Amino acid sequence: MDWIAGKHNAITDVPGIRVGQWTGRRAGTGCTVLLCEESQFVAVDSRGGAPGTRETDALGGANVVRKSHAIVLSGGSAFGLAAADGVMRWCAEHDVGFPTTVRRVPIVSAAVLFDLSVGSATAFPDEAAGYTAASRARAGRVAEGCVGAGTGATVCKLLGPERALKAGMGTASVVGPRGIVVGALAATNAAGLIYDPETGAQVAGPREDGGGFVGLAESVQRRTARMEALLENTTLVCVATNATLDHHQLQRLAIHAHDGLARTVLPAHTFSDGDTVFAIGMGGIEPQPDDALIAGVLAMRAVEQAILRSVRLAKGTKRLPSAGEWGSARPGA
DSSP: OOOBOOSSSSGGGSTTOEEEEEEETTTTEEEEEEEOTTOSEEEEEEOSSSOOEESOGGGSTTSSOOOOSEEEEESSGGGGGGHHHHHHHHHHHTTOSBOOSSOOBOOEEEEEOOOTTTSOTTOOOOHHHHHHHHHTOBSSOOOOBSSGGGTTOEEOOTTOGGGOEEOOEEEEEEEOGGGOEEEEEEEOOOSSEEEOTTTOOEEEOSBOTTSSBOOHHHHHHTOOHHHHTOOOOOOEEEEEEOSOOOHHHHHHHHHHHHHHHHHHEESOSOTTOOOEEEEEEOOOSOOOTTHHHHHHHHHHHHHHHHHHHHHHTOOOOSSOOBHHHHOOOOTTO
């Protein structure tokens, strides 16, 4: 039996999820905003060695809030965290936030990736970019490829940026038993190589002279100390589900989502990236004992497909070709 995708094959197939994006093509950067105002819980699991995040401590299981009203994925390295200020302003204008005795306070979680070497090193998504992306958030189809947080994303940098490939933003959804849906959104900016876990085929790798890709084993053999010093990566992922999960179950969903990342990006979770997954529980399905496991399997699959789409749908630049433009993998790589 084949996997079943949702209507739009996007994270917005989960009711209550909306996505908006701001793309700065000349600057080679952008941001993506996911609105989830009615989320029941949000969890986060960061496994890369160099994460850049905001409002993730609030999502801890021992803390009070344990939810977000919006999540921002942004380029611009740590500078790009400024985009969350604009999303917070948009939420406040729409009376979205955590209730206090004085006013509602929006909880806007964010994570960033490094793209300063792709476009302008002095440009990054700012408060205005975040506000624009939030105001554009819609249900339905989600733009993919070199848009939003994926605008400056690159992959396959194990042998240095001169052999990298262009990547971008991807999304996917999977429908399981009883109408459980898990959707994923991924901005893939990885040092690692890209593989299709279903077939084992190499989808992308460092560019080999004359065409084709360098395989994983050879990439490791050819590494140098200079390459090890390049801390300019990070894959950012959001998964969302209509399954009704407790916060500790949603935390496990984020872990399962990392399984999909690690099955597709080799290696993942290195010291030179900040791989981070947000898991959003919207609820809506009457809970059953096996829902956490079912949602976890669906999350793994959705993340795999979102990452593959983020690479396959990317278009190259004058300096950086995409995987499809460079050519297919060498047999047996």
